[in-house]
Every structure is written in structure tokens, then in C-alpha cells.
Amino acid sequence: xxxxxxxxxxxxxxxxxxxxxxxxxxxxxxxxxxxxxxxxxxxxxxxxxxxxxxxxxxxxxxxxxxxxxxxxxxxxxxxxxxxxxxxxxxxxxxxxxxxxxxxxxxxxxxxxxxxxxxxxxxxxxxxxxxxxxxxxxxxxxxxxxxxxxxxxxxxxxxxxxxxxxxxxxxxxxxxxxxxxxxxxxxxxxxxxxxxxxxxxxxxxxxxxxxxxxxxxxxxxxxx
Numbered sequence: 001x002x003x004x005x006x007x008x009x010x011x012x013x014x015x016x017x018x019x020x021x022x023x024x025x026x027x028x029x030x031x032x033x034x035x036x037x038x039x040x041x042x043x044x045x046x047x048x049x050x051x052x053x054x055x056x057x058x059x060x061x062x063x064x065x066x067x068x069x070x071x072x073x074x075x076x077x078x079x080x081x082x083x084x085x086x087x088x089x090x091x092x093x094x095x096x097x098x099x100x101x102x103x104x105x106x107x108x109x110x111x112x113x114x115x116x117x118x119x120x121x122x123x124x125x126x127x128x129x130x131x132x133x134x135x136x137x138x139x140x141x142x143x144x145x146x147x148x149x150x151x152x153x154x155x156x157x158x159x160x161x162x163x164x165x166x167x168x169x170x171x172x173x174x175x176x177x178x179x180x181x182x183x184x185x186x187x188x189x190x191x192x193x194x195x196x197x198x199x200x201x202x203x204x205x206x207x208x209x210x211x212x213x214x215x216x217x218x219x220x221x222x223x
Contacts, residue, residue, distance in 0.1 A: 033214045036206065037147055044140035051127030055087040058117065058124040066124075070117060073127045079114040081105055081125055083187065085133060089123020093130070093184045130184050131172070134191030142199035150207070156200040164197020 032039070050069055057066035073079070082096045091098070099105040105116040118124035126133060146153060168190035175182045 030214070033210050036210055037143065037150075037203070041140060041143040041147070044136055044143060048128075048133060048136040048140060051133070052087075054127040055118065055124035059088045066117075070127050074114070077128045077132050078110065079125070079127065079129065080110060081113065081116045081118070083129045083131070083184075084125040085130055085184075086118060086123040086125050089118065089121065091122075094122065129187070131168070131187040131191040134188045135195040138192040138195030139199050142196045143203070146199065146203045153200070153204065155204045156197065158201065161197050161201045164200075165194050168194045 051073055054066045054069040057063070057069070070079070081099055082094060085092050086094065096105075099116070099122065100119070103116065104112050107113045116125075128136070171182050171186050171190045174180050
């Protein structure tokens with residue numbers, strides 16, 4: 001008969017499980033450290049790629065997955081049709097005057113107008129706006145460039161990051177205040193400029209942190 005206290009017996013039983021669990025957590029953490037760049041690049045590719053699939057699904061008649069994508073991205077983007085790209089229609093971009101004169105697209109209420117997905121004539125909108133396409137698309141492309149230039153890309157100072165963000169702040173801020181109307185070209189340029197600057201600023205810091213966290217044997221095998 002085992003006369004040891006119950007707590008000691010439970011600890012002895014759990015010990016092999018806890019050791020295996022701890023080892024698994026350590027292996028997963030090491031994997032994250034070595035593959036963080038590939039993981040982030042994949043996440044940005046998915047984030048900017050899924051909204052493009054929404055109009056593709058609408059075009060082939062798969063409305064349910066398309067509407068799920070529009071709904072998932074709605075909290076993160078205004079999705080206004082006059083500031084979004086369209087696929088499979090007469091034009092990739094539309095002014096409000098070129099959109100249908102009836103229904104959601106004609107509403108002055110932005111919360112109603114954002115619900116206009118498109119139609120056979122105009123095509124179907126991408127599930128994020130033009131500026132977001134530029135921001136997240138450029139972040140993905142800059143991540144690929146960082147992977148190619150790993151260790152050779154100079155660190156971007158914080159004060160320079162503001163310069164990358166300033167054009168977007170001015171363009172978006174003056175449009176929001178009603179002082180002027182932006183264009184799809186400006187949204188693309190300013191959004192891409194900001195996305196490039198953000199990744200250029202952040203990734204070298206992440207790289208340095210991951211290098212410090214990586215076991216010595218793993219540092220040469222990072223991806």
C-alpha cells in the first residue's frame with residue numbers, strides 16, 4: 001500500500017504528462033521563432049487574398065462563401081463601393097454617379113451603401129477598400145522582400161516611419177473632413193507607401209527579438 005500523501009502521488013502520476021506537454025510547448029515556441037517571417041507573410045497573403053475571392057465566388061454563383069467573406073471583413077473596413085475595386089464588370093472602379101441609381105448603392109447612408117456588393121453589369125466588389133488592398137498587399141510584398149534581403153536591409157528609424165504614414169494621413173484625413181475627394185490612384189499610392197514603411201520599421205525589430213529568443217542551434221536555420 002502506498003502511504004505517501006495524495007498530493008505527492010498525483011504529482012508522480014502527472015509528471016510524465018507535464019514533461020511531454022512542456023517539451024511540446026517548447027518545440028512549438030522554437031518553431032514559431034524560426035518560422036515567424038513565413039507565418040506573417042502567409043497571414044498577410046490570406047488577409048489580402050480572401051477579399052479578392054469574394055467577387056470570384058459571386059461570379060461563379062457561390063454566394064454563401066462570398067457573403068461570409070464580406071461579413072467577416074465588414075468590421076475591419078467600410079467597404080464603400082465607390083472606394084473599392086470591382087471584378088467582372090464594366091470597370092474596376094466606379095464613382096458614386098456610375099453606380100446604380102436605386103437600391104443600396106444610391107443611399108446617402110454609408111451604413112446602407114456599404115451593403116452594395118455589386119451586380120452582373122457592374123461586377124462585384126473586393127471585400128476590402130482600395131486603400132486596404134494597397135496597405136496589406138504592400139505589407140505582404142515587403143515581407144517577401146525582407147525575406148530576400150534578410151540581414152542586409154537597414155533599420156528604418158521611427159522618425160522616418162512618420163514620413164511613410166504622412167501622405168495617407170493627409171489624403172484620408174482631408175477626405176474624411178470633406179475638404180476634398182481622394183482618387184483610387186492616391187489611395188493605392190499612399191496606402192502602399194504606409195504598408196512598406198510599417199514592415200520596414202517593424203520586421204528588423206521582430207527579427208532581432210526572435211534571434212535573442214532562439215536557441216543557439218536554431219539561429220542558422222531560421223526561415
